[in-house]
Each structure stands twice: as structure tokens, then as C-alpha cells.
Amino acid sequence: MRLFFLLVLSVFLMSLPAFAADATGAETLAAQPELPADYVWVLVCGFLVFFMQAGFAMVETGFCRSKNATNLLSKNLIDFVLASLVFFAVGYGFLKGEDIGGFIGSGHWFLRGASYDVGTYLDFFWQLVFCGTAATIVSGAVAERLKFSAYLVYTFFVSLFIYPVYAHWVWGGGWLSRLPFGAGHVDFAGSGVVHAVGGLIGLAGAMVLGPRFGKYGKDGKPRAIPGHNMSLAALGTFILWFGWFGFNPGSTFSAHHLRIAVVAVNTNLAAAAGAFATLLTMYAKTRKWDLGMALNGTLGGLVAVTAPCAWIEAWAAVVIGAVAGFLVVWGVYFLESRGIDDPVGAVSVHGINGLWGLLSVGLFADGTYGLYSLEPPYITGLFYGGGVGQLLAQLIGIAAVFAWAFGLGYLLFKVMDLSFGIRVSPEEELRGLDVYEHGTPAYPEFTPQRTMVAS
Amino acid sequence: MIKLEIIVRGEKAADVVAALEQCGYPGLTMYTVEGRGTQKGLTEQFRGRKYEIPFLFKTKIEVVIRDEDYEKVVEAVSTAARTGTIGDGKIFALPVMDVIRVRTGERQEQAI
Numbered sequence: 001m002r003l004f005f006l007l008v009l010s011v012f013l014m015s016l017p018a019f020a021a022d023a024t025g026a027e028t029l030a031a032q033p034e035l036p037a038d039y040v041w042v043l044v045c046g047f048l049v050f051f052m053q054a055g056f057a058m059v060e061t062g063f064c065r066s067k068n069a070t071n072l073l074s075k076n077l078i079d080f081v082l083a084s085l086v087f088f089a090v091g092y093g094f095l096k097g098e099d100i101g102g103f104i105g106s107g108h109w110f111l112r113g114a115s116y117d118v119g120t121y122l123d124f125f126w127q128l129v130f131c132g133t134a135a136t137i138v139s140g141a142v143a144e145r146l147k148f149s150a151y152l153v154y155t156f157f158v159s160l161f162i163y164p165v166y167a168h169w170v171w172g173g174g175w176l177s178r179l180p181f182g183a184g185h186v187d188f189a190g191s192g193v194v195h196a197v198g199g200l201i202g203l204a205g206a207m208v209l210g211p212r213f214g215k216y217g218k219d220g221k222p223r224a225i226p227g228h229n230m231s232l233a234a235l236g237t238f239i240l241w242f243g244w245f246g247f248n249p250g251s252t253f254s255a256h257h258l259r260i261a262v263v264a265v266n267t268n269l270a271a272a273a274g275a276f277a278t279l280l281t282m283y284a285k286t287r288k289w290d291l292g293m294a295l296n297g298t299l300g301g302l303v304a305v306t307a308p309c310a311w312i313e314a315w316a317a318v319v320i321g322a323v324a325g326f327l328v329v330w331g332v333y334f335l336e337s338r339g340i341d342d343p344v345g346a347v348s349v350h351g352i353n354g355l356w357g358l359l360s361v362g363l364f365a366d367g368t369y370g371l372y373s374l375e376p377p378y379i380t381g382l383f384y385g386g387g388v389g390q391l392l393a394q395l396i397g398i399a400a401v402f403a404w405a406f407g408l409g410y411l412l413f414k415v416m417d418l419s420f421g422i423r424v425s426p427e428e429e430l431r432g433l434d435v436y437e438h439g440t441p442a443y444p445e446f447t448p449q450r451t452m453v454a455s
Numbered sequence: 456m457i458k459l460e461i462i463v464r465g466e467k468a469a470d471v472v473a474a475l476e477q478c479g480y481p482g483l484t485m486y487t488v489e490g491r492g493t494q495k496g497l498t499e500q501f502r503g504r505k506y507e508i509p510f511l512f513k514t515k516i517e518v519v520i521r522d523e524d525y526e527k528v529v530e531a532v533s534t535a536a537r538t539g540t541i542g543d544g545k546i547f548a549l550p551v552m553d554v555i556r557v558r559t560g561e562r563q564e565q566a567i
Contacts, residue, residue, distance in 0.1 A: 063502075222504065223504070223506065224500070224501045224502070224504035224505060224506040225501075226499070226501035226506065227501065282503055285503065286500060286503060286505070288500050290500060290502065290503055292501055292502035292503075293502045293503050296502065329503070332502065332503060333503065336504075345502065
């Protein structure tokens with residue numbers, strides 16, 4: 001810990017003296033008087049993405065039991081708090097600093113020196129809310145049994161290194177963006193960079209932790225552990241859906257690309273198609289209109305359309321969303337059958353559909369919009385005469401994100417588990433993490449108890 | 456004297472209390488209980504996976520009445536609690552040996 005502190009301090013001192021680029025913004029404005037629309041657009045969209053933290057907090061808390069509500073809310077708070085500080089100090093530099101060998105960036109430390117510039121600060125804020133989103137996805141997959149201390153360490157390393165380095169490969173000029181196929185690997189708003197990274201680290205965490213007590217019966221069959229508040233889960237889903245209207249359209253990083261209207265429509269259609277496909281699939285399977293799974297299906301559709309949303313037509317968004325809805329259902333049952341306990345469906349929603357979103361670009365991209373630009377090269381997929389080049393670039397990205405996020409995530413959780421143990425004691429798990437870890441039950445005056453057995 | 460243990464739907468409890476008051480028995484004890492009848496609970500579903508609720512919440516009302524009011528009270532309570540569908544509840548009747556009012560020391564029917 002002391003070593004780390006010294007490291008941080010030395011990096012901080014090295015960035016002195018501080019020469020400002022354009023800290024007031026006056027020169028930038030004088031040079032490009034049309035920029036305020038873009039700044040306001042990106043910031044407002046960034047605020048919407050920040051609000052998704054509330055959405056994640058509500059979905060995860062609602063889908064879990066009341067005895068772990070304080071713990072989940074705390075984790076959803078601390079991941080954005082820590083990510084803000086760590087990403088500011090170092091993480092952003094790894095993402096957007098000067099490229100070293102296509103692997104990692106260097107520069108922008110503590111946003112000092114030449115980085116004290118309105119344009120850089122704008123970009124930093126945008127990248128930060130994305131980093132926070134990736135970090136907070138994991139808390140759902142490891143819910144109801146991961147120690148709070150382990151979550152602190154996890155958040156630190158994800159926002160310091162795992163997220164920024166992968167994001168550098170795609171968005172920071174790294175090797176994935178320079179692949180010689182199609183336009184290189186592309187991921188418009190982060191199906192892969194944000195969601196697959198979060199979902200796959202979550203998968204690693206859930207695997208290292210093992211299932212919650214009571215998730216599997218003595219016969220080895222999976223059992224339901226109902227969440228305590230469907231109202232919170234639904235509210236959270238609506239908040240996320242709303243936030244996604246910042247997440248995707250804002251990723252043009254310019255209000256002057258009127259393509260934002262197309263992005264918004266595609267985002268919404270994929271959410272609707274995902275929800276509807278899930279609802280019908282679940283009705284066919286169980287003869288019930290299963291709200292919980294439909295909420296997951298909504299989010300699955302949103303995750304999947306995040307990579308292709310700027311490069312496709314509306315009909316493709318519907319197809320991509322509907323496939324995402326089926327994938328959510330398949331993913332939830334598949335993971336359960338493999339003994340992997342993901343209490344809120346984060347791996348199916350963000351991991352599996354993040355990968356599907358990346359793939360879908362290579363199929364459905366229609367060649368009407370470029371790389372965050374109205375100029376060529378336009379992104380064109382297999383179904384629009386683009387050949388297999390883009391598809392190949394997307395497949396390489398899928399392999400890369402799986403290896404990087406799942407691999408490092410597994411290593412991180414495993415090393416933590418071997419060194420200090422990442423799972424709470426069985427007694428604490430039964431009683432709930434709220435009282436043992438935080439001293440604060442979420443509902444001290446609210447105590448109905450029902451006896452339940454699995455069917 | 457007879458003690459009635461009346462198990463009814465929670466949403467019918469207020470009607471049953473009103474019926475008992477009509478019959479001249481405003482004093483009673485009630486509480487929420489978990490239990491089940493011959494239909495053995497319910498099945499629910501969460502994100503595609505079913506689970507059983509083996510016990511349901513009911514309201515149990517205990518009241519002690521005079522022997523001569525027995526048929527009248529049973530009739531009034533049954534009418535108030537009935538919906539005609541499964542789960543309307545049950546009434547158990549037990550003989551009571553004595554009743555004592557703590558404040559005055561009155562005994563038997565005087566103390567009801």
C-alpha cells in the first residue's frame with residue numbers, strides 16, 4: 001500500500017510543472033464557435049450515463065434479498081467513487097495517453113500539464129462514466145456473497161488497469177482498432193468495451209465464488225432465490241433504458257452528427273424487441289408473463305445494440321434486440337445448469353449480449369456512417385455487401401475481450417481469494433451481509449418472513 | 456362458554472370483527488398466522504424458476520362466547536368470512552373452563 005502511495009506521488013510530481021493548454025476554454029471557443037452545442041450534448045449525455053449508476057443499484061438490489069440490500073447499494077456507490085479517483089489519477093492515461101506499441105496509453109496523469117484543457121476534461125468525463133458503468137456491472141454477478149473489502153480491491157484494479165487497457169485497444173488507437181480487416185475492430189458505444197468487459201469479469205467472479213448457499217438443492221438442481229422488490233428492479237430498468245439514450249447517442253461525441261436521431265431510435269427499438277422476445281419466450285416456456293426475465297431482456301437488447309447502434313437501420317435494431325432477448329433466456333438457464341450462480345443475470349445481459357453486439361456489427365452495418373465521423377471509411381457488414389472483413393475484425397475483438405476480461409478477472413478474484421478470501425462466512429451469508437459488513441439493515445422496521453421450499 | 460378459534464383471509468378479518476361486535480362480542484384477540492389447508496400452499500416464479508410457498512398468511516381471531524350465542528356467532532362469522540372459493544378458512548370451537556377478569560376478579564360469564 002505504501003509502495004503504491006509512493007508511486008502515485010512520484011507520478012504526480014513528474015507531471016509538474018503544469019502548463020495549461022486551454023483551461024478556460026476561451027481559445028477553443030474562439031477557434032470553433034460551434035462547439036458549445038457539442039460540449040453541452042456530450043456533457044448532458046454523460047450525466048445520463050452517470051444516472052445509470054442509479055439504475056444498476058436499483059436492478060441489483062431489487063433482484064436480491066432484502067438482507068443484502070445495504071451491501072448492494074454500498075457496492076454500487078463505492079465503485080463509482082473509487083473509479084472516479086483511480087481513473088482520474090492513472091486509468092484515463094492508460095486509455096487515452098500516447099499509444100505505446102498498440103497496447104497501452106501513457107500521459108494525462110492526474111489531468112495535469114497539457115491535459116489541463118477543456119477538450120481533455122470533456123473527454124475524460126465521458127470516458128469516466130463509461131468506466132464506472134463497466135465496473136458496476138460486476139456487483140450483480142457476485143451479489144449476496146462477495147466481501148465488501150474484496151469489492152474495493154476489484155474496483156481499484158478494474159478502473160486502474162483492466163478497463164482502461166482494453167478500452168485503449170479499441171478507443172485509444174490500440175491494436176484492435178488497427179486490425180487490417182474492415183475498418184479495424186469497431187465498437188460504437190461499448191457493447192464490448194463496457195458491457196462485455198463488465199459481464200465477463202462478473203462471470204469470472206461468480207465462478208471463483210461459487211453459488212450462493214441454497215441456490216442448488218441436495219439433488220444438485222438449481223432453485224429460485226426470489227428477489228425482494230420487483231418495483232425497484234423495474235424502476236432500475238427504466239432508469240437504465242433512459243440512461244442509454246445518453247450512452248449511445250452521446251457516443252457520436254458531436255451534436256453536429258445528426259445521426260444521433262438514428263442512434264436514439266435504434267437504441268429504443270432494440271430494447272423493445274429484447275423485452276418482447278424475452279416475454280414471449282418465457283410465456284412459451286412457463287405459461288407465465290415473467291417480469292423479471294423481461295427486464296433482463298430489455299437490458300440485453302440495449303447491451304447488444306450498443307456496438308452497432310450508429311451503423312445500422314431500424315429493422316436491424318429490432319432483429320439484434322430480439323436475438324438478444326432469446327440469448328438472455330438461454331444464457332440464464334445455461335449458466336444455472338453449469339453451476340454458475342449469477343443472481344441478477346448480469347453475465348447473460350452484459351457478457352453474452354456484449355459479445356453478440358460486437359458480432360452484429362459485422363453482419364448488419366449498412367455503410368452509411370463512419371468511425372464517429374460523417375466521412376469514410378464507412379462501416380459495412382456482411383449483409384450489406386461489405387464481405388467478411390468487418391465480421392473477421394469483430395470476431396478477433398470478441399476473442400480478445402474474452403481472453404483479456406475473463407482471464408484477468410479470473411486471475412484477480414483467484415489471487416484475492418487465495419490471499420485473504422473473497423467470500424463471507426456461511427453464518428454471515430445466511431444472516432445477510434447488511435448487518436455483518438455494514439451494521440445497517442436496509443429495512444429495520446420491515447420484517448415479514450415467509451417459509452419457502454424449492455419445488 | 457365456548458372459545459372460537461377463527462382462521463380467515465386477512466382481507467376478511469375486519470368484516471369478521473364487525474360481525475362479532477354485532478353479536479355483542481367487541482373484545483377479542485387476533486394475530487397473523489402462517490398455515491395451510493388441503494391445497495398445500497402456492498407456486499410462484501422468479502426469473503423463470505418456480506418455487507413453492509408451503510404456507511399462506513391468514514388471520515386468526517380468538518374470542519370466548521356464551522353457549523347460547525354459539526349458533527348465532529358461527530353463522531355471522533361464516534357469512535362475514537365467506538367468498539365461496541378455496542382458502543376461506545376454518546372455525547374451531549373449544550369448551551372453556553373459566554374466565555377471570557384480572558382487574559375485578561369477576562369469574563365465568565361475568566368476565567367475558
